[in-house]
Amino acid sequence: MNDEQIIQLFFTRNEDAIRQTDGRYGAKLIRLSENIVGSREDAQECVNDTYLKAWNTIPPTKPIHFFAYLAKICRHLAFDRLDWNNAAKRKAEVVTLTQEMEACIPGHWQETDVRSAEISRLVGSFLWKQTADNRMIFVRRYWFGDSVSEIACSTLRDQPERRADAAVPDAGKVGGLLKKGGFSGMTGKDMLQGIQNLDAELIEESEFGTFGRGKARGFGKKKLLLILAAALIMATMTAAAAITRWTATMQYGDNGGTTQQISEQVKKQAEQSGLSATPTETKDGKKKAVSATDNGITVTLAQTLMDQYGGRAIFRIEGLQLEEGQAPWAWWDYRVDGEVMPMSWGAHFFDGVLWDADHNPTYAKNGQPVPRVGEDQQLLLDYQLADGSIEFSIDFAFSPDESMFGKEMAVTFTGFGIQGEKFEDEDIMTTPGNWVLRWTLEGTTEAPKKWTPNAKVGDLWDVTLVEAEIGQYSMKFAFRLGDEYTDNFDFTEKTGWSPTPASIRLKDGTDIRPYGNGGGSWDADTHTYTCIEHTLNMVLDPEQIAGVSFYNGSELNDQGKRVSKPYYYVPFE
Secondary structure, three states, rough: OOOOHHHHHHOOOOOOHHHHHHHHHHHHHHOOOHHHHHHHHHHHHHHHHHHHHHHHHOOHHHHHHHHHHHHHHHHHHHHHHHHOHHHHHHHHHHHHHHHHHHHHOOOOOOOOOOHHHHHHHHHHHHHHHOOOHHHHHHHHOOOOOHHHHHHHHHHHHOOOHOOOOOOOHHHHHHHHHHHHOOOOOOHHHHHHHHOOOOOHHHHHHHHOOOOOOOOOOOOOOOHHEHHHHHHHHHHHHHHHOOOOOOHHHHHEEEEEOOOOOOOHHHHHOOOOOOOOOEEEEEEEOEEEOOEEEEEEEEEEEEEEEEEEEEEEEEEEEOOOOOOOOOOOEEEEEEOOOOOOOOOEEEEEEEEEEEEEEOOOOOOOOOOOOOEEEOOOEEEEOOOOOOOOOOOEEEEEOOOOOOOOOOOOOEEEEEEEEEOOOOOOOOEEEEEEEEEEEEOOOOOOOOOOOOOOOEEOOOOOEEEEEEEEEEEEEEEEEEEEEEEOOOHHHHHHHHOOOOOOOOOOEOOOOEEEOOOOOEEEEEEEEOOOEEEEEEOOOOOOOHHHHEEEEOOOEEEEOOOOOEEOOOOEEEEEE
């Protein structure tokens, strides 16, 4: 039974999926986990837990590379099982692996220098530039944990006399190269775990590929270790200059008219969970950014944020010339697996403006105040960032009933230009063309945090917040409305208010405003309205959420003017 057939068994909740998976990949997963934990019994438990994790995540996940998907889960579980605080309890081979890496990486790791998710991307980028043999040697040693002897036997079947040759890299020379590259260093353990999320293609190539005849001649242990050391040098030197750079759109979150930067900790969580990513495509056998160029304009997919309810794709546009005061415009459409799907609910350009706590605007590219011009005192916007690029975002709302992960997204731009000066003016296309960007939709499989407050919302109407699910990017709320309302539209019409949250309150007192409505549904039997919201410009740490606030109507003040009442706050115990 092939991978596709096995995955279909998971989707139909057929328990034979586990038996077929074990028959096809059980031995490989046992070997992988035993290389790490050093115990057959512990390895078997890791594999069993891998099957359970796969059963709980497929569906909605539909992995394209099934073995790599299982292997990543298994490897992660195996490292979790290791007692890193007690070297004596660890397998000797794993200790050796960390020492080999530490011989190539001086100093102590500073988390701000390079993050785990970035390590995998950087090492993967380097490996794709190497020969297939060198890629496989590296991955088999440091990802699968094979011994040097085992790798040598694989590459030197016809040269047994060279298999006993052994040496270790010159740590001083390696350290010197890294220092010249400006890299502060990390521990071997951190590096070993940091490459967890290597490209699935690299993992499966190393498991199922074969070393080239003749190309691998002369690879004794010494040569193998030198190859591994060189790969570490290049990957980590690259890391010094290629730390993850979030797009300005997400780096400077617009939270209701104030700019609130996302913390490094939250960024790290978003990267590790798979929420934030920079998709790549294979061109000429190499992994490259998803990009297209036409008529002097280059469009690059700079960042995606995707979860089970929707997400955002942010594009960097280079070469579009704007005069002072002009606003950009784009003509575009999209397909999912070749079909138009009604799931997009917004698109916009980053206007290049940051707002301080006093609501004073400054330019993102240089920190200078934004002047106001004209009779209506409009802001003189500058959409171009310091490098001359412009950022454009498309926001998606997915159906909760169907996973989009694993499907191909194709966004096609047919022209760029400028907005009309007034709302009623026609937009002007200055540069027609054809820019097609394709990538596989992937995102976080991390479950949102759930609360069941069953709390009254406000004191004006019969509304109860039954359940709240809040993740890093999207959130879902279920409200029970009074029996006098026939549906949520009836409620909105009678009250002038829609049952949606006004803000998410963090434990430090910060209020984050949800921006996008991803749709809702009405259950007539339970009188329950369920809606989906998105943060858009922010990423949340669900563990820091304290509660949620709602609009609570209006009232007359002492002067007889109608003013909004204070928000009604529902705490999460």
